[in-house]
Structures are given as structure tokens and as C-alpha cells.
Amino acid sequence: xxxxTQSQPEMSVQEAETVTLSCTYDTSESDYYLFWYKQPPSRxxxxxxxxxxxxxxxxxxxxxxxxxxKAAKSFSLKISDSQLGxxxxxxxxxxxxxxxxxxxFGKGITLSVRP
Amino acid sequence: DTGVSQDPRHKITxxxxxxxxxxxxISEHNRLYWYRQTLGQGPEFLTYFQNEAQLxxxxxxxxxxxxxxxxxxxxxxxxxxxxxxxxxxYLCASSLDATGAKKGLFFGSGTQLSVL
Numbered sequence: 001x002x003x004x005t006q007s008q009p010e011m012s013v014q015e016a017e018t019v020t021l022s023c024t025y026d027t028s029e030s031d032y033y034l035f036w037y038k039q040p041p042s043r044x045x046x047x048x049x050x051x052x053x054x055x056x057x058x059x060x061x062x063x064x065x066x067x068x069x070k071a072a073k074s075f076s077l078k079i080s081d082s083q084l085g086x087x088x089x090x091x092x093x094x095x096x097x098x099x100x101x102x103x104x105f106g107k108g109i110t111l112s113v114r115p
Numbered sequence: 116d117t118g119v120s121q122d123p124r125h126k127i128t129x130x131x132x133x134x135x136x137x138x139x140x141i142s143e144h145n146r147l148y149w150y151r152q153t154l155g156q157g158p159e160f161l162t163y164f165q166n167e168a169q170l171x172x173x174x175x176x177x178x179x180x181x182x183x184x185x186x187x188x189x190x191x192x193x194x195x196x197x198x199x200x201x202x203x204x205y206l207c208a209s210s211l212d213a214t215g216a217k218k219g220l221f222f223g224s225g226t227q228l229s230v231l
Contacts, residue, residue: 004157033219037222042224043225044223044225045158045206045222047220050219091158093157102148102171103208103219104160105157107156107157108155108157
């Protein structure tokens with residue numbers, strides 16, 4: 001079974017600074033997708049960024065980028081120029097490419113942004 | 116595109132009562148998922164549908180839980196004889212069959228259930 005581990009329960013960053021959120025996963029599959037979701041206090045899950053395992057290039061979406069290390073099964077999220085609106089819970093998630101695959105989430109990390 | 120819609124947003128019930136939640140997925144999405152999230156935890160998979168067929172159920176889904184998607188559009192999740200341990204946020208998500216794995220799931224705002 002696939003597992004996703006987020007070992008840091010909380011992190012804090014100064015506004016305008018950069019922060020990195022860690023995630024590791026365990027799978028025997030070679031082809032899969034990885035995601036970071038943001039869940040603000042409204043509790044709506046919002047997709048932040050995704051990575052396809054067969055792509056070596058790290059995904060980037062504006063201020064958000066990932067460091068994908070397939071051999072190490074590591075998938076960290078870097079948030080640059082942190083803004084107050086980035087404060088939320090962040091979940092790392094895994095999904096293999098099979099037809100009946102489902103999304104498996106980590107426990108999440110609470111990010112606070114200091115003004 | 117109105118996104119994934121869930122109703123109600125909040126539900127307070129007494130232990131032993133039955134409750135039903137509704138989810139309306141994005142209209143062209145044929146896959147619909149139910150997840151449960153307790154405070155401070157990540158969402159846990161409960162079940163999913165492709166069109167009207169329920170393809171997988173988690174062992175978390177006890178006999179008191181039943182989900183339906185009768186016409187392949189909206190879905191309902193019913194919990195019978197609720198227990199305090201059922202208190203959680205129930206999230207619905209949808210995706211396109213062919214591209215869902217690649218693009219991820221689109222989530223609703225959830226139904227927060229409190230069992231007193």
C-alpha cells in the first residue's frame with residue numbers, strides 16, 4: 001500500500017521569505033503523480049501544484065515549486081515570497097496511474113505566515 | 116463551471132439519528148469520490164463511483180454507511196445510527212475518467228458533521 005508522510009506538523013515563515021515543506025512517500029510503482037493541496041480555514045481543498053513521476057523537470061506554478069527526488073521518494077514544496085494568504089494546511093498526496101487509482105494524502109502541515 | 120457542490124455545509128445531529136449528505140460534481144466529470152477528514156488529519160478515502168457504478172469501498176466504510184449515485188450525476192452519502200466517532204468533515208471530489216489521475220481531484224467545500 002502506498003503511504004505519504006509529512007513529518008513536520010507545523011511551520012512558520014516570515015512574510016516575503018521562502019519556506020520549504022517536506023513530504024516523503026512509499027510506493028512500489030514506477031509511474032505515478034504527486035500533488036500538493038492547500039486547505040485554508042474555509043476547508044476547501046485547492047490544488048497547488050502537481051508532478052508527474054516520469055518527468056524529471058520539477059514543476060513550477062508562479063511562487064510555488066517542487067523538488068522531486070524520485071530515487072529518494074521525496075517531494076517537497078517551496079513557497080517563495082510568502083504572503084499572508086498562504087497561511088493554511090498543506091497536504092501532500094499521491095496517486096498512481098492505474099485506472100482505479102485514488103488519492104492518498106499525508107497528515108498535512110500547518111503553515112503560518114508572520115507579518 | 117460551478118465546481119463541486121456539497122449540501123449541507125454543516126449538520127448537527129444526535130447520536131443514533133440518520134443523516135444524508137449530497138454532492139453535485141462538476142457536470143462533465145464521471146468519477147465521484149467521498150473522503151472523510153477529522154481535525155488535524157488528512158482526508159481518508161471512503162468510496163468512489165464511475166458513473167453510477169460504485170467501484171471501490173474502503174474498510175473505513177462500515178455497514179452503517181451507504182453511498183449512491185443513481186443516475187451517474189449527484190451522489191448521496193447516508194450514515195445510519197450515527198455515533199460520536201462519525202463526527203468529521205465529509206469531502207466530495209470529482210474528476211474526468213481519462214485525465215483525472217493526471218490533473219488531480221476537484222473538491223467541494225465539505226459537509227461538517229457533528230454528532231452530539
